[in-house]
Amino acid sequence: MHLDDRLATPLYQQLFDQLRCDIEEGARPEGSRLPPIRSLAADLGCARNTVENAYALLSQEGYVRSRPGSGYIVQNVAYLQADPDRAAQPPESLLGADAGRVRYDFTYGNLEPGTFPAAAWRAITDDILLSVEAVGCDAYNDPFGEEGLRAAIAWRLTTQRGIDCTPSQIVVQGGTQTSVQNLLALFDASRDRVAMEDPGYDGVRTVVERARFSLAPCRVGLGTDTFVADLEASGARLAYLTPSSQFPTCRAMPTDTREAVLRWAERTDAYLLEDDYCRDFRYRERSLPPLASMDTRGRVVYMGTFSKSLSPALRMNYLVLPEPLLERWREAFANSYSPVPWLNQQVLARFMTDGSWDRHLRRVQAKNRRKYETLTRVLRATMGNDVEMMENGTGLHLLVRVRDGRPQDELVRIAAEAGVAVYPTKKYWMDPAGHLSSTVLVGFSSIREEDIGPGIEALARAWFE
Missing domain, CATH: 3.40.640.10 (Type I PLP-dependent aspartate aminotransferase-like (Major domain))
Known part of the structure; x- marks a missing residue:
């Protein structure tokens, strides 16, 4: 590996790109360890924070995982492909630690914690503030x-x-x-x-x-x-x-x-x-x-x-x-x-x-594809003909209509009592009286992938058992 401080590309980005390429091409196989930060910085003649930023970005993108006492371990990069058969682990209990607390929140709009590429954003911010471009903050x-x-x-x-x-x-x-x-x-x-x-x-x-x-x-x-x-x-x-x-x-x-x-x-x-x-x-x-x-x-x-x-x-x-x-x-x-x-x-x-945007977007797209496929699959498996799904394979939510005609306010209330948050849709109609009855919004932008299956199963029990 070689870092060139004459290039416009920041040193941490050069190191990240070289390590990422090694991982994707199999030169650093799954389960192998990256060199310790201190020793790699010494070998490359760079500051420790250069290596730290590159490793943090690799971790953020899913190429490596930090394990206490073991350093950074190379992961299976096949995660970039959607895996519809990925199994969700059942929760220990339906509700959280506090009685009545929402355990499964199918909100729309917010993103899952950890989605924001904080390491890359911080490194770029530091680089800009320490460069001549910082003159822009004076006007x-x-x-x-x-x-x-x-x-x-x-x-x-x-x-x-x-x-x-x-x-x-x-x-x-x-x-x-x-x-x-x-x-x-x-x-x-x-x-x-x-x-x-x-x-x-x-x-x-x-x-x-x-x-x-x-x-x-x-x-x-x-x-x-x-x-x-x-x-x-x-x-x-x-x-x-x-x-x-x-x-x-x-x-x-x-x-x-x-x-x-x-x-x-x-x-x-x-x-x-x-x-x-x-x-x-x-x-x-x-x-x-x-x-x-x-x-x-x-x-x-x-x-x-x-x-x-x-x-x-x-x-x-x-x-x-x-x-x-x-x-x-x-x-x-x-x-x-x-x-x-x-x-x-x-x-x-x-x-x-x-290049950061393309890597980040691929990661988010793959994650949301898995969530979408898990959500639709579990809805079909647990509720079958009891509900109608309104979706088009796009976006970050879908609508679910319960065929038995119960009003959406009742459906939202029953779900909340079971620790599941789904959302009414009446407010989207200019005349709320003309809304689709028995229909709620189920989002997947914020909920963790492993919580989707247990959450929908809890919802099915609440609504139909």
């Missing part, structure tokens, strides 16, 4: 966001999602609700309406209502004709859509519907806000192209997020503005600054360009 940053981050996002959208865009069209924002609130500033609440899928994400609906825009519901699940007819009758200037995996029903918007909504936007001089919140997580067939990749008239505002794959706590997402809206945005926010701190943007830009 207000670009209101559109750091140029390096916007360039990294634009490159990935162009090469991986077929969206023809440039860094100048990208605006770094502080989360979905902030993005929608700022986008609405380009429209006039006194005359412009906003169309939304019904059911749809209540967080966006709240922002629209607070901004005093009138809402036009477009019904989902009744066929393309009904949805398009609702959109045509809406009189809206902006429509909020989740076409890759409609929230919360998990339906994918068909190609003919996508073409119809693009024609509607062109004909009525309206815009489509495409929230592509879960494109990173697809477990069966390929997803259809984003609306933004089909848009030839500048009618789609594309919105992406890092909350589902990296961290919801960082509050980072972005908008890709079509050319007709760019000048309006510059005028509206001429005296504003980016809502995302400079350091977080710089670290994410480096994370996306030095």
